[in-house]
Amino acid sequence: MTLYDLIFPPMCPYCGELTGDVRESCERCAKLLEAEPHKTPLDCGAVCWSVFIYGDSTQKAILDYKYRRRKQSGKSFALTLTRIIEEYIGRDNIDLITGVPAKKDYSGSRFDQVMFLMKRLTKITGIPNRQTLMLTRKKQFQHSLNKDERRENVKGLFRVILPDDVKDKRILLIDDVVTTGATLDSCAEELLNSGAKSVVCLTLAW
Numbered sequence: 019m020t021l022y023d024l025i026f027p028p029m030c031p032y033c034g035e036l037t038g039d040v041r042e043s044c045e046r047c048a049k050l051l052e053a054e055p056h057k058t059p060l061d062c063g064a065v066c067w068s069v070f071i072y073g074d075s076t077q078k079a080i081l082d083y084k085y086r087r088r089k090q091s092g093k094s095f096a097l098t099l100t101r102i103i104e105e106y107i108g109r110d111n112i113d114l115i116t117g118v119p120a121k122k123d124y125s126g127s128r129f130d131q132v133m134f135l136m137k138r139l140t141k142i143t144g145i146p147n148r149q150t151l152m153l154t155r156k157k158q159f160q161h162s163l164n165k166d167e168r169r170e171n172v173k174g175l176f177r178v179i180l181p182d183d184v185k186d187k188r189i190l191l192i193d194d195v196v197t198t199g200a201t202l203d204s205c206a207e208e209l210l211n212s213g214a215k216s217v218v219c220l221t222l223a224w
């Protein structure tokens with residue numbers, strides 16, 4: 019156990035119960051993670067796997083992680099994402115892990131919740147990670163937009179930083195939540211247009 023674990027003891031991301039070591043959840047909350055992951059088809063042909071429905075305790079868990087920077091939750095989430103990779107996507111089918119770039123709307127917070135997950139996934143799986151996408155402009159708030167408006171809102175928003183990094187790679191694209199899929203679709207399309215061999219997306223919630 020590290021000093022960090024003493025100050026921030028491992029706990030269930032969903033209910034806060036102390037778990038002693040880093041786990042996906044406490045026993046009581048394990049049912050939240052029981053269901054088969056959900057598959058959202060994206061317009062570009064890629065698929066997004068998601069672990070659970072965004073609601074009540076799972077929403078609170080993600081918001082606590084994101085805005086209260088509860089890194090212990092990120093460690094638990096990374097275990098869950100790793101399980102999905104191993105059981106459904108296949109570790110051998112991924113060359114590179116990347117993420118949807120930080121939302122500039124939330125500047126002021128230096129904690130990048132997607133980057134943290136990417137790093138944890140690399141630590142657990144050994145698959146390398148790299149930030150391959152950048153925002154070309156400040157991202158507008160999407161919450162009140164419908165699917166078409168969201169698609170328009172993210173058009174041209176993402177750009178691959180160095181096409182050589184993604185060329186011929188089978189890429190796993192990470193985000194915390196998928197809603198309409200417009201953001202992930204825009205990122206995946208940009209990766210594919212830049213030479214990626216394939217893209218599969220993975221989020222915690224849908």
Ligand SMILES: [Zn+2]
Pocket residue numbers: 030031032033034035043044045046047
């Ligand atoms: Zn729990």
